[in-house]
Amino acid sequence: NAGVTQTPKFQVLKTGQSMTLQCAQDMNHNSMYWYRQDPGMGLRLIYYSASEGTTDKGEVPNGYNVSRLNKREFSLRLESAAPSQTSVYFCASSEGTGKGYGYTFGSGTRLTVV
């Protein structure tokens, strides 16, 4: 099984450009998440989707939008990229939310905004 697949793996953007990070899972999971990882900061939640058709803000949502396209896919969009959005982005999924459900992570998208 592929698990959680993220595309692209690497991307360089100029300030002000837009792009969409794609994420798909093949485990029939209900919940999906977008995190960013910065040195010394751990993983911070950007947006999540508890179930198909719902999305909610996480800890650091400013500058991002998301779409839960269907049960499999959850995309993250940067409308106008800024250097502060240089980071490694991880998508994750879980069977459900709350106690008893761990996350499965993708391998990440390394984004540089110049």
Next chain:
Amino acid sequence: GQQLNQSPQSMFIQEGEDVSMNCTSSSIFNTWLWYKQDPGEGPVLLIALYKAGELTSNGRLTAQFGITRKDSFLNISASIPSDVGIYFCAGLPPGTYKYIFGTGTRLKVLA
């Protein structure tokens, strides 16, 4: 917001040594997860803990859910070079379904 303090931040050890790391918080959690992240990859779940006092093993790894519910510990016995990576704890606060992640412990094993 709630924070998880993970220590040590980094450690160098000799192959064959045992390793201990921990996560602490001022708040209680209902679940503790431990993940390992290899360079260039996403975190992979190692151990999940669901009850205070629970002790769970996965091969050479053993993790414990602290009695106070405010901390968790991960031990690696007889470390090997492939143990290198970043280890993250994650805690689930009561009444929520969003995990909080620690800042990670970077482990380097010297052969």
